[in-house]
Amino acid sequence: MAKVMLGESEKWFIIHGIQDDMRNDGRSCEDYRHIEVETGVVSNTHGSSRLRLGSSELLVGVKVELGSPDPKAPTEGLIHFHVDCSPNADPSFQGRGGEDLSANISCILTRIYCNKSSIDLNTLGIIPHKQCWVVHVDVLILECGGNLLDAVSVAVKAALHNTGVPNIQVTDGDEGTQEISLPDDPNDVKFINTINAPVLVTISKVGSRHVVDASAEEELCCNASLVMGVTKRGRTTGMRKMGGGSLDPESIPEMIGTGKNIGRQLHISLDKLLKTEQGMAEDIEKAGYL
């Protein structure tokens, strides 16, 4: 079964190991597990990415469609996040079982992306008050191996980076109305600018130390964690404390400092990978699940 169950002694073993800076798989407290990212894997979407972090596996598909803008922000486009927990990951996600987790993750994503600095929504507007691009980001969770939030945010950034919005021409039609025409060439796209897109870093408190990228077993040993959205420049776009335990107010600045450094490094590695992938030939076969 996919649910991880730990006995008391196993929990103490993990906690004591972390006190001595030794985790079960040999990592130090600030190391991430092996991350694999591949973009452009789903062909009928405008952008997509596949991510594997340790034993967590996700697939993100981005589709854009035309819609009407929010009356409070008539020149901006809209981004909607939706998370789907597949029963492949855990039998308890069958039917409506995964809805709590999905709602939680999509709320957090909406919170870090829907502010002025993350993605410039003005680039998604077409005709003020009438038409704009609505970007639907669909996250499919295929395997849960701990630290889902970080994995989701990295995959979403990669997918948005890969998303090409068609270049639209706005012309003046008859009677003062404006008409939009889509390009004939499917490659005539404008990629979304993800320079300021944030990435989530979860710092979990285990015993008296804090660890980054907790695996499923380690998540059972920690009862308080801090999730922060960090941009490339090290700025925080949002923060939330999760879990039923308590955090010492003096340890919070230390955790935030660690989170910022790690977030910056994560961005550097991800950007390097995305740049390499963009430079690769268009017809290279994506491995996907084969």
Place this chain on the structure above:
Amino acid sequence: MAGFELISDEGYRFDGRKPSELRRVRCNMGVFTQADGSAYIEQGNTKVLAAIYGPHEASNNMRSKVCLDKCFINCEFSQAMFSSAERKKRSRGDRKGKDMSAHIKQTFEAAIRTQLYPRSQIDIYLQVLHSDGSLYCACVNAATLALIDAGIAMKDYVCACSASLTKETSLIDINHVEELAGCAEFSAAIMPKLDQIIYSELNGRIHQDELGQLVDAVTSGCKDIFAVIDRFVRGRLEETASYFTHS
């Protein structure tokens, strides 16, 4: 009928295949580490992931369905929101999904040796990543591979294929565009070595005389798919066995 020709004058379908040709089938087993068995299959552009959990003790909400003499099979079919050309609003639990889950459950109840696992539950979860026609068939083929990966006893492989009839020629392994064209569509799941049909479904209207031709077409398509899947499974088995024999 269709506004465009399903078969050109030279005898090719619009994606370049001959009427009796299958799409390219690529598969892989053991894709996930946490599930007891998993598989991935690509039939052309239709991509399906299958995960099997079990046999295990019945979960809390299914305890009432437990049978004393055989295992209970639970199946759920879900489609990713980005799988079809238009974004789907509901990935599972809608009528079509429940219908598909029920058909696949019925198919595998006939194929799995359920008497060997009394009082247990086997979960079959299917996730469609990209849908381009013949969804039921790709799901059944993926589930067969995943069940083999999980080591669950079955009477035989289960291979499924679809076919359509136009201008007296049968088209095997139809894709989404051919499905929309409005001709009759026949899908069937077959146990190839035992030569038995365990599930069949016909949508649309055909003449009674044409039924025989359609069934033959589907049977030959299934046998072709069986050849591909069998070759893959044997290759994987040889590879795994070679890890044990090297000194």
